Amino acid sequence: MPDDAHPDLLKLAKEVAIEAGKAVLEVYENRDFDAYQKDDDSPVTSADYLANDIINKRLSEATPDIPILSEENKHASLEERKHWSRYWLIDPIDGTQEFIARSGDFAVNIALIENNEPTIGVIFWPPGQSIYYAQKGKGAFKSSPEGDRPISVRKLSDPNSSVVMIAISRRQSREKVLNRMCAKRIYNMLPLGSCSLKSCFIAEGKADVFMRIGITGEWDTGASQCIVSEAGGSITTANFEPLTYNKRHSLENPDFVVMGDQRVPWQDIVQYDDYENPYTK
Template identity: 80%
Template sequence: MADEPHDELLELAKRVAREAGEAVLAIYDKGDFDAYEKDDNSPVTSADYLANDIITQRLQEATPDIPILSEENQHAELAERKTWDRYWLIDPIDGTQEFIARSGDFAVNIALIENNVPVIGVIFWPPGQSIYYASAGAGAFKECPDGVRPIHVRKLSDPKSSVVMIAISRRQSRDKVLSKLCAKRVYQTLPLGSCSLKACFIAEGKADVFMRIGVTGEWDTGASQCIVSEAGGNIMAATFEPLTYNETHSLENPDFIVMGDQRVPWQDIIQYNPSEGDRL
């Protein structure tokens, strides 16, 4: 199992993400679910737990030698996790708040991490019937009812002056977001829900940048990082340092930025102040 190629594991992740996502969509359409509050005050629903059960069971059956790290499971301590050469990293529903609010902006995230690097990323958007996926060195793709196509970040006609499209949360203040960006540029905003869907829209060229300030976990970025990177973009900490996976006791991410066109001087555009303590 240790030598199983990425293409087989990618197809497995796609099948499992779709199965879990279709089950979640059926619950969403009926509106018949229970909502709870976790210890960190974040929401979780019976649909999250169902998706988690489906994904965990299917991956354990198909790849019993690959550990699973999911947002909704009890997390192994670092001493155990450090022995993992590779593992599945799962967010059963990214955008639970959007699921509850019925905006349609939620997704199933499955990533494979090898040697602390995301090498497979699958994000299924059930209401949009779209799967975004990538594996290391093989490019990024979007699969929807009308077919499969490769995706790439948008190349700005002039990286130093073109209008920048910013993906923002539906509940964000546009002015608050713009206050964290260089005032010398012109911006447009695209409201969206979950972190992973914003990343996917950047990967397919519908937006250029997304800045997340606030608490997230490594499962929020694993699949996205592989997809965005293979599409020609990047995800980094807001301090412009690399994100890490499975290297610390905490599984929390730092504040981070998803960036499209790598010719753009993003470090000149992003006005990040970690002492402000704001959430975006």
């Protein structure tokens, strides 16, 4: 299918994320789901599989020539993936632990990766009735019951001394994160669940920085990276190197940092001396 025959891919991604998210929200509200443990000990539920089925079906029908890489699908080998000039990158439910724990901090993530770079990012937060979205070069936006609006990272009054707001996990050890950042800076903390919602809160100026320590996949950052970048922020590895997409056999991310105001000296704030870069292994 030639490019000009494709539907509006951003519009499609938004529609599909909302459809999947509404189905997940119905399961969440009815408490009608089964929970399982994957081989890597991470949780998954029947709601994850439901969302995955909806997303795969809709995207496959609308864009049959664009491959799909989802957390919940069988993953193609790098030998196959390296020939993909673009593909959909999906996390059917980001924040499955939060879904199970009923905190409401979970989201549906859909990204389009082109030439190893996120160019479309859509994150739908069903309990918050909000969708965050961006397309490369066209800015970042949020739609909610309050309306549609462009979003951008918070500009600190003094990038060198203003109090920063850290988005921090409800589940991960706070000490583990705080020992590696903000030792020389006054900060406040905003507890949140899923990685993507922390990134969205940074993109809309409700928080300034978030560090993720531990295993995640490329589907955890694809949509977020597009949205945060278009909002004026950035996502990098913990030693400030670019994240990569579809370049390695492993689809695991290294530890990473999401940063808002780019005038802030983040490399002075984030001190991560024990970082091991898996990209160099």
